[in-house]
Amino acid sequence: MRLTMMLWPFGAGAMAVNLFFASLMGQAIGLPVIPPVWAVAGGAVLGVPATWFFARHIGTLMDKADGEARDDPRTM
Template sequence: MALNVYFAALITSWLGLPVLGISPSIIIGAVIALPATYAFAGHIRHLMDSAEVPQS
């Protein structure tokens, strides 16, 4: 995610905004990635639970 933030900052530099360094990119990437990872893991857990077939 940090790489995506860094490349997005490079693109926004065309609009006159500053380019982010490595540390801010990692921090912003972690802030975005941690909740997204938690939500995705919950979704996968839900899919795994709904795919279980009860034993007869």
């Protein structure tokens, strides 16, 4: 949970940029471009699950690295 909270500003920012650029690409098929403020608000909301999944993945990799380090006879 702590890792998720630490990474959330980055995940929210990335989601805001992706949401805004997706709306710019949608303009090619006639969709309206969303204002940057809406993209930031949407990024803050959509950044929560995206960051949670990413932090969970990073936590799994950290646990795996710790387990391999414990089982490695060179580190004892």
